[in-house]
Structure formats: C-alpha cells, structure tokens
Amino acid sequence: MSTLHTINKSPYAHNALSSCLKVCAMNDGILLLEDGVFGALISAPGAQELQILIKHGANVFALVNDIKARGLEEKVAPDIKLIDYNTFVQLTLDHRCVQSWY
Amino acid sequence: MSKKILLVSRHAPYGSSTAREAIDVALAAAIYDQDIGILFMDDGVFQLLKDHQGKYINQKNIDSMLSALALYGIEKIYVHQESLDNRTITTNELILDDLQLLNSIDVGHLLSQQDQLLSF
Amino acid sequence: MFKVGIDMLLHNPERDIALDKDGYLINLSDWNKEVADALAIQENILLTIAHWEIINLLQEFYREFEISPAMRALVKYAEKKLGPEKGKSIYLLQLFPPSPAKIASKIAGLPRPTNCL
Numbered sequence: 001m002s003t004l005h006t007i008n009k010s011p012y013a014h015n016a017l018s019s020c021l022k023v024c025a026m027n028d029g030i031l032l033l034e035d036g037v038f039g040a041l042i043s044a045p046g047a048q049e050l051q052i053l054i055k056h057g058a059n060v061f062a063l064v065n066d067i068k069a070r071g072l073e074e075k076v077a078p079d080i081k082l083i084d085y086n087t088f089v090q091l092t093l094d095h096r097c098v099q100s101w102y
Numbered sequence: 103m104s105k106k107i108l109l110v111s112r113h114a115p116y117g118s119s120t121a122r123e124a125i126d127v128a129l130a131a132a133i134y135d136q137d138i139g140i141l142f143m144d145d146g147v148f149q150l151l152k153d154h155q156g157k158y159i160n161q162k163n164i165d166s167m168l169s170a171l172a173l174y175g176i177e178k179i180y181v182h183q184e185s186l187d188n189r190t191i192t193t194n195e196l197i198l199d200d201l202q203l204l205n206s207i208d209v210g211h212l213l214s215q216q217d218q219l220l221s222f
Numbered sequence: 223m224f225k226v227g228i229d230m231l232l233h234n235p236e237r238d239i240a241l242d243k244d245g246y247l248i249n250l251s252d253w254n255k256e257v258a259d260a261l262a263i264q265e266n267i268l269l270t271i272a273h274w275e276i277i278n279l280l281q282e283f284y285r286e287f288e289i290s291p292a293m294r295a296l297v298k299y300a301e302k303k304l305g306p307e308k309g310k311s312i313y314l315l316q317l318f319p320p321s322p323a324k325i326a327s328k329i330a331g332l333p334r335p336t337n338c339l
C-alpha cells in the first residue's frame with residue numbers, strides 16, 4: 001500500500017517538497033496544498049522531479065481551492081491533477097498512511 | 103492489537119515545540135505497548151547532537167530526553183544519512199549509538215511499512 | 223508550561239509548603255529530606271532505607287533524562303542501577319503503593335510527569 005504525502009510549504013522557501021521527493025515511492029501520491037501549491041508551478045524548484053515521478057506512475061495533486069485563491073490556475077504544470085476538498089478526503093482513505101511535510 | 107507506528111521528526115529542537123511534542127508522543131505511546139519507531143530527518147537530526155545546554159534558554163535538554171527512549175522500550179531509531187551529510191554531522195557527534203542509518207530509498211520503504219505515520 | 227495554583231499546604235516544622243491539587247510541590251526548590259518525609263506521610267508511607275534508595279534513584283533518573291519516569295521506565299532503570307531483585311514492579315509497588323512511579327516521584331520532589339495519561 002502506498003503513502004499520501006501532503007506538502008503545505010512553498011518550495012521557494014522550504015525543503016518540505018524536496019525532502020518528500022527524495023523518499024517518495026513511485027506508487028505514492030503527492031498532494032500540494034496551502035503554500036505547497038506553489039510547487040505546482042511549471043518553473044518551481046522540484047518541478048522537473050515531479051514530472052519524472054508522474055511519468056513513472058506517481059499521482060501528483062494540488063488542491064484547487066488553494067490554486068485558485070492564489071491566481072495560479074493558468075500556471076500549473078501539466079499532469080498535476082487539481083482536486084477539491086472531497087477528493088482530498090477520499091485520497092486519505094485510498095492511501096495506507098499520510099505523511100505531512102511541513 | 104498494537105499498531106506499527108512511525109514518528110517522523112523533521113524539525114530542529116527549541117525553535118518550536120515540535121521536536122519536544124514528538125518525544126512526548128513517543129513516550130506516551132510506548133506506555134501503551136505500541137510498536138513505535140522514530141525517524142530523524144532534515145533539521146530533526148540536530149536534536150541528536152550531544153551536550154545540549156538548554157538551561158541557557160530555559161528549556162529542558164532534548165538530547166537528555168531522547169536518551170530515555172530505550173528505557174521506554176523504543177529501540178527502533180532511524181536517522182536519514184543524507185540529512186546528516188548535508189549538515190556535516192558525523193555519527194560520533196550523536197547521542198545514542200544504536201541508531202540505524204538509512205538512505206533515502208530505505209526511508210521510502212520504511213514509510214510504506216507503517217500502519218500509522220505521525221509527522222512532526 | 224503553565225502556572226498552577228496553590229491548592230494545598232504541607233505543614234512542615236519550619237514553614238508551610240505549597241502543593242498543587244494532586245499534592246506535587248509547586249516550587250521544586252522547596253524539597254528537602256524533611257519535606258520528603260512529610261510528603262510520604264500524606265501517602266501513608268514511612269520512609270525507610272529501601273524507600274530512600276528509590277527516591278535517590280528517581281532523582282538520578284531526572285538528572286539524567288529530565289523527565290519524571292513512567293512505571294515501565296522506572297522498573298528498567300531500577301533493574302539497571304540496583305539489580306534484577308529491585309528492578310521489579312512488585313518490589314516498587316510494595317514500597318510506594320498503589321502507583322509507584324507517581325507516588326515516589328512526588329515524594330522525591332520531581333515535577334509532575336508531563337506524559338502521565
């Protein structure tokens with residue numbers, strides 16, 4: 001069973017996302033929320049690693065409310081799935097454990 | 103039935119109460135005979151340095167409290183090697199000599215084997 | 223950390239000592255051997271050499287780890303420092319009934335355990 005990693009800090013200011021990417025397994029899920037959604041930007045630190053993980057089967061999500069709130073909808077990298085709060089809850093059920101990187 | 107629980111401690115001591123809270127949870131959970139492990143990663147590895155003198159900032163010594171883990175039956179203590187390397191910390195600078203050093207891939211495996219993760 | 227109010231006074235020959243609602247010392251610096259005797263009497267315990275050995279052990283535990291021990295840790299520590307005969311719950315229970323870690327910590331003048339659930 002896989003782990004859901006949640007990241008709530010901007011990759012421009014914190015190592016939460018980069019630490020997660022180091023240990024994340026290919027079948028894990030990554031959810032960007034709060035300031036973590038800045039990690040969904042095409043140009044963000046870690047964006048390339050995220051794309052590589054996605055190509056290898058990992059699921060990367062960003063909370064759409066946090067994306068919209070920050071005016072980032074047009075800047076999100078391809079293949080990052082925008083999800084709402086209900087889907088967030090469902091994800092926590094679909095994964096064995098949740099590790100929050102903050 | 104006891105659950106396999108891993109505490110992930112990633113924050114430096116003293117700057118916030120996060121590190122201390124992880125220890126309190128570990129000691130409390132151990133009393134209930136849960137299967138506890140602790141992973142130190144990122145700035146969390148700074149907790150493991152020897153000879154803290156918290157009295158200078160009116161704090162209890164985190165390293166002293168961590169030394170008690172074995173007496174509480176918590177013997178699975180993991181440290182992320184790369185986090186040590188990035189901070190040029192060597193293992194002989196650390197309290198506790200029965201630490202298990204893990205590379206990033208090992209940490210990934212460790213996370214996937216748990217019933218419950220607690221992130222600190 | 224939070225401040226606790228004085229709920230009780232321990233009557234002592236020199237002066238009264240402030241205790242919280244569960245009988246723990248409010249100012250740890252108030253502790254001395256006479257205070258320990260008085261605290262023990264409140265728990266219906268008359269301190270003997272065997273009791274003092276455990277009280278000293280608890281204070282050593284606190285100096286080393288800066289926490290008041292839970293039962294399991296106290297038993298293990300007693301076993302390590304005093305040998306297998308004394309590193310047993312039953313031995314500690316006879317000295318400090320009904321809850322050795324809690325009662326002996328209180329008499330030893332340790333802060334109340336933060337992780338006693």
